[in-house]
Amino acid sequence: MKKVLFLIHDMGQGGAEKVLVNLVNHMDHSKFDITVMTLFDSGENRQFLKKSIRYRTWCEKMIPGNSHLMKMLSSERLHKLIVKERYDIEVAYLEGPCARVISGCNDPGVKKVAWIHIEQHTAERAAESFRSVMEAKACYQRFDRIICVSQTVKQDFLQTLQIPVPHEVLYNTNESDRILCLSNEAVNPEIMFPDEIKLVGVGKLLKSKGFDRIVRIVKRLKEQGYPVHFYVLGEGPERNSLQKYIQQNRLEDSITLLGYQLNPYKFVAKCDLFICASYAEGFSTAATEALILGTPVCTVEVSGMKEMLGENNEYGLVVENRDEALYQGIRRFFEVPGLLEHYAKQAEIRGKDFSTEKTVRKVEKMLMSI
Structure with missing residues (x-):
């Protein structure tokens, strides 16, 4: 059984939060031991997680200006501070802070996946939650796979940051x-x-x-x-x-x-x-x-x-x-x-x-x- 962590900012009303719940609830729990972790413990979608999904959070309340505060620490330090436990696969299910945290995992036995949901258009926008464009590129290069929710998002991300990591398109999960x-x-x-x-x-x-x-x-x-x-x-x-x-x-x-x-x-x-x-x-x-x-x-x-x-x-x-x-x-x-x-x-x-x-x-x- 693979131990998998999905990290997301919070469990609010957004589409990414909703489709994450849909995805983890319907995965084969005899093959995957799943943990959903939020940076901040808020949002309506948490209530829809199945009981078989382990839920963790870093902070009980949203911190104003959290993205800027997190830049004060290196990605490695953030990972040690936030994730703490060991998983076989760590998934940054949102761009920005989540990707920066997961990229800080230095364990060579842990596979890292970054999920990209929206077009970034410019390198500067893609790097808003990082210290610089250079750091954003360095962080994303540490991932084993980059998942994009559409072909257009994939093409945009490839052109924007030009990360030499395998990219794949996987559509969002809906509970049809x-x-x-x-x-x-x-x-x-x-x-x-x-x-x-x-x-x-x-x-x-x-x-x-x-x-x-x-x-x-x-x-x-x-x-x-x-x-x-x-x-x-x-x-x-x-x-x-x-x-x-x-x-x-x-x-x-x-x-x-x-x-x-x-x-x-x-x-x-x-x-x-x-x-x-x-x-x-x-x-x-x-x-x-x-x-x-x-x-x-x-x-x-x-x-x-x-x-x-x-x-x-x-x-x-x-x-x-x-x-x-x-x-x-x-x-x-x-x-x-x-x-x-x-x-x-x-x-x-x-x-x-x-x-x-x-x-x-x-x-x-x-x-x-x-």
Whole structure:
């Protein structure tokens, strides 16, 4: 049995935290003795870890400016301070501080894996949690394998830091059967009306997620007489500004902020179109979940979307990452007869490629091979 450590910053609402829980819960526990460790003991996703998964944490509370404070210590010193125990495989499941910590393991018998979830674009950005670009390169070179969540993330990371370590693409794990089961739960009929085209967005309410772009588009569509309603699933620092815009523009009957939902699938499944307006993504967990549910996807072009939906929009609609392009893309679903039905069928077909079984077995194969 291989003893495996997965290190992540915390267990918050993010997609990486969610797919890590999905992955470790479904791995073969007769082959892998799994520990999930957080740098900081916070986040809703911890409660979903199976009892067979050991959970550890370094600090009970989040430390303000922790990334800068951690730079004061070498990666070797951080590893001794934080990890302490010995594992056969140590996985840095997020870029930045987690990668810096795991890279500090000097035991030649321990295999090290770094998981890259988002495009970095520049060496300076990739090195933000390191003392310098030179240190970032040195740390990543100590890993035995670098895992990227999409081909575009892989190409970006190769070009950005040029690390001479084997790179591999492994898609995120979604609990496909559970997602489909939970999607059958009822939704309060008072908030969803059959005569509206229902748009949905899922994610933490951050500027990078672009929810403000969608609410502005909804305002335009309403002014043009389209029967549209936008449902937002998630919480975050942008909630107040979104709420203010909704109130100022009298959009309370057209936009509903549903907050963080333990079961977002019952809403996504009952909506007509999933929207992604992010300025940056890795390989969107929310979009893959929409496909599993058979909900059509309209997205701006960010990392992984053409890989997910096809270069020629076979499985969903990808538009340029501009406000006007997204507006025109969404509007097409109102104006082109049968487009929603077409992409609903295509979404269901593509969603089968992200089954739990397929993605977990590929990760296990990688861990056994290094």
